[in-house]
Amino acid sequence: MESGTESTGLGLNRNLYPQIEPYSTGFLKVSDIHTIYWEQSGNPDGHPVVFLHGGPGGGTAPSNRRFFDPNFYRIILFDQRGAGKSTPHACLVDNTTWDLIDDIEKLRKHLEIPEWKVFGGSWGSTLALAYSQSHPDKVTGLVLRGIFLLRKKEIDWFYEGGAAAIFPDAWEPFRDLIPENERSCFIDAYGKRLNSYDMETQYAAARAWTKWEMMTAHLLPNEENIKRGDDDKFSLAFARIENHYFVNKGFFSSDSFLIDNVDKIRHINTTIVQGRYDVCCPMMSAWDLHKAWPEADFKVVPNAGHSANELGIAAELVAANEKLKYLVKNNGR
Incomplete structure (x- = not known):
């Protein structure tokens, strides 16, 4: 089942195409x-x-x-x-x-x-x-x-502590933003902060949320990807919208x-x-x-x-x- 080589027999290209601009x-x-x-x-x-x-x-x-x-x-x-x-x-x-x-x-x-x-x-x-x-x-x-x-099992795995077994070092900053008495549901706790009236509270939660995901997205760490967590504009949309969809079970x-x-x-x-x-x-x-x-x-x-x-x-x-x-x-x- 594991596919490292092309098996269709068509001799297909497997290389990314050159960068292009929109027309x-x-x-x-x-x-x-x-x-x-x-x-x-x-x-x-x-x-x-x-x-x-x-x-x-x-x-x-x-x-x-x-x-x-x-x-x-x-x-x-x-x-x-x-x-x-x-x-x-x-x-x-x-x-x-x-x-x-x-x-x-x-x-x-x-x-x-x-x-x-x-x-x-x-x-x-x-x-x-x-x-x-x-x-x-x-x-x-x-x-x-x-x-x-x-x-639910997918959301729980990634946001409620399952993936922490593999990335405990990346998980702890994500966990530690939330007080211990709110850690029974990280999705809800982050939702509260990502919808706070205080923008700095929103940004802090957005950075932590985004960094957790970016640090776990590659088999081997990708520094360029992890740095996206420092971009407040990107992080705010990424974290707020993700959390909104997950709280609502994808609608x-x-x-x-x-x-x-x-x-x-x-x-x-x-x-x-x-x-x-x-x-x-x-x-x-x-x-x-x-x-x-x-x-x-x-x-x-x-x-x-x-x-x-x-x-x-x-x-x-x-x-x-x-x-x-x-x-x-x-x-x-």
């Missing part, structure tokens, strides 16, 4: 409150693919474009409500999974795209599953990485909502890429999804953690996009 950018007003940033790069006449960023609240980055062949794909990136360049920054009002799904549809229609491929990692995989289950007729393929199903009607609705998307050509040593989104979730959906390609990277930027994971993501490119070219979709 168009814009802002789309999606509600009375929210406006989202979007951009397009690659081939304007190519096969459309939408990139769903993680967090929620993480925003997009220029490097996200590099997973896709710019000669073949019309690459669409956008910042979800409250994240990145979208406004208002770090806003939690009218910010739910279902609002984001509606935004994806509004953007698709705005760009006059009949259907598109969906690519998402971490929270992006959650949103990709929820979106495709809501609009299966609009999705030509799925690439999912670092599977996160937003179940799903049941703990197993995404698994329960796999039948709606079983027909969609899908690749699941998972790092064996992912501490943020442990492999149990990808494994549960794989068992519910054996038709999807399942790639386990034996020497990787959570981040899409780890070499083995990036290689599998590029290869998954190349495989879908090959299928589109040969099936005429």
Whole structure:
């Protein structure tokens, strides 16, 4: 099951594509409150693919474009409500999974795209599953990485002390921000501080929350990633929006909502890429999804953690996009 080499026999490229710049950018007003940033790069006449960023609240980055062949794909990136360049920054009002799904549809229609491929990692995989289950007729393929199903056991593992067994040094600053009498639920305790009337209280909680996640996202420590926890603007959106979604259980009607609705998307050509040593989104979730959906390609990277930027994971993501490119070219979709 562990995949370190290409097994499809297609001789697919596994290297990130060179950095490119967008050929168009814009802002789309999606509600009375929210406006989202979007951009397009690659081939304007190519096969459309939408990139769903993680967090929620993480925003997009220029490097996200590099997973896709710019000669073949019309690459669409956008910042979800409250994240990145979208406004208002770090806003939690009218910010739910279902609002984001509606935004994806509004953007698709705005760009006059009949259907598109969906690519998402971490929270992006959650949103990709929820979106495709809501609009299966609009999705030509799925690439999912670092599977996160937003179940209680996943939240408890990462935020209530499970992952601390592996990263006790990173956990203690996260834990110590919260007084002992509030440590029965760190999600709630952080939620209180991230919604404080005092901005410095918000920023302190946001930095601690973000650093905990950034310190655990790679198999081997990545200093550049960890430094993102020092960026107050990034941290505030990242921590506030994540916490808001987790307190609200992803706004799903049941703990197993995404698994329960796999039948709606079983027909969609899908690749699941998972790092064996992912501490943020442990492999149990990808494994549960794989068992519910054996038709999807399942790639386990034996020497990787959570981040899409780890070499083995990036290689599998590029290869998954190349495989879908090959299928589109040969099936005429």
